[in-house]
Amino acid sequence: MADRVMVSSVCWVPRGRSAQFPTSCIMEDQEVSELLQQQSEEASKSSSKKEQRKKQQKLLRQQAVAEDEESEAEDSESEMQEDDESDDDGMLEGVFGVFASDGAAALGEGAARLSAADEAEEDEANIILDSDLVLVAASTESDFSSLEVYIHDVQRGSLYVHHDLMCGGFPLCLEWLGMMPGAQNRNLVAVGSFEPLIQIWDLDILDSLEPVYTLGLQQQPQRESGRKRKSKKADRQITSPNAHEGPIMSLCVSPLKQEALASASADETAKVWDLTTGSCLATYKHHTNKVQVALWHPSEASLLATASFDRTIRLLDVRQPDVAVSAEDGSMECLDLRRASAGPPSAAAVSSAKAAAAPRLWRVAAHTAAATSLQQQQELPNLLVSCGLDETARVWDLRQVNTDTQGPVLIHEKDLKVGPLFSCRASEERGIFGFGGSQVVIWDLGDTEHIAKAFNL
Template sequence: MPEKHKMTDEELTMMQEMVMENEEQEADNKVLEDIPEDEISDLPASFHMETYDEEENDIAIKSCIGSSLEEDKQLSDEEITDQDMQDDEEIDVSRLKLDEEDEKDLELDREDLEIRPNDIVILVANTEDDFSNLEVQIYDEENGSLYVHHEINLPDFPLCLSWMDFNPVPADPTKELESGSFVAVGTFKPGIEIWNLDILDVLEPSAILGGEEESMRKNVMPKVSSKKDRQIRLRHGSHTDAVMSLDWNHTHRNMLVSGSADHTVKVWDILTQNCLHTMQHHTNKVQCVRWNPSETTVLATASFDHRLLVLDGRHPDAFSSFPLSADVESIAWAPYQPNKLVAATEDGVVVCYDVRMNASEPLTRFQAHAGTVSAVSFAAQIPGMFATAGIDKTVKIWDLLHFDKEPKCIATKEMNVGGLYAMSFCIDTPFLLGCGGASGTLALWESSEKCVIEEHFQSRVQKNQQASVLAAAKVGEIAATLHAVDTQASTKQKKKKPKKKRSSQE
């Protein structure tokens, strides 16, 4: 059950300072009008304002109050009867009933806050006008109910999310791999905020990777006198522009990768909040980053430079490059064939590459939507079940089990939430997927409700364990291929060094 956040003395002081600074700012902006004294009318003489502050009046009032209290005390001592005692007992009984009702209400509140093992937790980032927040929504699959469990107010427009179970600030420093429920949020700012989802009414993130050097508290409400003079200083290793993509490494749990509008890809150590590597392979904004689900040091990145890159984090200077037809929108590794990588672009095209081949032509290319394909996702428990979402407001289900054949569209559904911007399968429920649209609403689809989908894929659900074993046996080929590319790149660099040196001397 999530804990309720308790404000510290430091946070209370911060809130008081914010209120005071708000009042000062309002006072500075308010236009004061001079009112001539002769326009102020005097109060009637009957009010005796000239003697209003004299102490005698205060003494008289206190005397009056004191005598009244004494009379009430005497009356209460003299007039207590059996009826009064009975009334008091009835009041006590009614209070007891109220206490019992309060306890029941509290128990109901506890039940509402409790997240049960079968509940599906969904993170939803919302923005309306200048207000942004992160909603933790709960879907009770058994009852078909969906509700907002709690929400976190975000200081900036959210661009990307990545859930993690790694605590960036462990309570016990000796237990570095402490678990929890956290989410990394990328915004238009260069910093990456990590929020604790287990605490209600949280005011600030548990950790910030990169971003401004000054603390968040100082930046929340800068003083008017220093607002113009304040220079933004970034922490060492920080991005310098918006953070557009994030992905947490499920195996190396302290590692998070980020892609930015500053054209770089960074790998972070969540525990130390330091940047481990900065990769500058792209020449435009980095829209997508994804760790390979099986070979966990292999990373895919995609940029608006129309290139899809695959590299090994142990040899970041070596990479394989694959061309794209337009600006990339989404990428995904095939969970049961981890050497296959899918990318979707704004021209509605989906391509699939075998990253071991380092070939310029994809295994598969097909027109998934008439407009932009905003998101792609594989069903984690059903080999070959693949979904695409588009700005055309629809989700399409495809059979992408055999990448060397033309994929077949099994079904199409309009989600009725406007143009779709995000979509993903649930990793714990085979056929369930969720998507977010322009209307600002989350839509869930139990795709097995369509008989054609259930009939087509149901037989594959029982075979998922065997498929995952076969996939694990093949993943080593990816790293070996990239390592071979690394060796070739190093040889080529050694041959080019003398030429580069001569040109610099000229």
């Protein structure tokens, strides 16, 4: 039986931030050898031996390509020398080789045309246009995990994998970043996994085998995108004392301060990172169990919400160490702050009992199994999309909220045919959402007539 694929998380790349032609990763022979040796050592300590073998095979393929290119260059030089030596036979070739030379010329011209056409077709297929929607998916099959970069052509309705990156440990969450220490205006993705470190990958580099930066390491190898990295045997993963001590379960970059990245971990803490320096600015230990969600407020730059397996939601003012609001009303699977009020927090923390006693706006049993994601689009504030482990995606109309009937009205339910849904993200295009289950699915709500009519899609 084939191993099942699981797409654990998805995120969109803002339009216009991807390079039209991503660059290839350039590696030196010494670096390839060191990585092969390092991965061989890791394979002896890790259970993910299949993934290590695939990485080694990819490195060997890259090395083979480089050797082939050198061989072709030598062959070309040899052919030029042979041409010089054959000049004396030109008279004989002129008499008996007319038809042969004509045929060879015709064949050469045809091959050149085919080669040029193939290259043009390949370039056209590889180009990423500003109008394309780019989705990053964290995919795992057996012990092999990768980041798949999908291109969605809205006009044609097509969806395909442009390139992928092997990312190591099982990925749990993704977040797009526009910067990292020492670099601005980049096309990056932060990856949280079962490891306590946060990897940052450059989406504009093809066949990359290492992240360009890792949050939580005390020492960082200096590397530029698409250029050769100086090989340093001294580069070792020395974990910073401010790093997480458990799996990274959630990542969220502030919509108002792009340098602020929040992380939530199974080590019962939440952290805020400075992407300009790579340092941890603050650690919050206000939960008593795994922290599953961290989410910045969309209009109040200092407010951060967290949700935990301890069945509480905490609203923090990161300028102060105290909890601003606490609620203890059930298990949290997902959280959306965009409809929260933006009033200033009180000087003292609101007690859990008082928060729990506050009137609830509404509550709805959205799915028959755990709800894993809630998503809205800024242009469609009254439309809410949810998905869950019951294998369905649902669309809710928030204009028809009725507390007597327990929440908003469900206007559509769809089985996306990819098993349990683990992630959902709204794109920049009105009504288009990306989902992760056993594979990636793009759902354009405008294709459903009554949804399109209700929200003018």
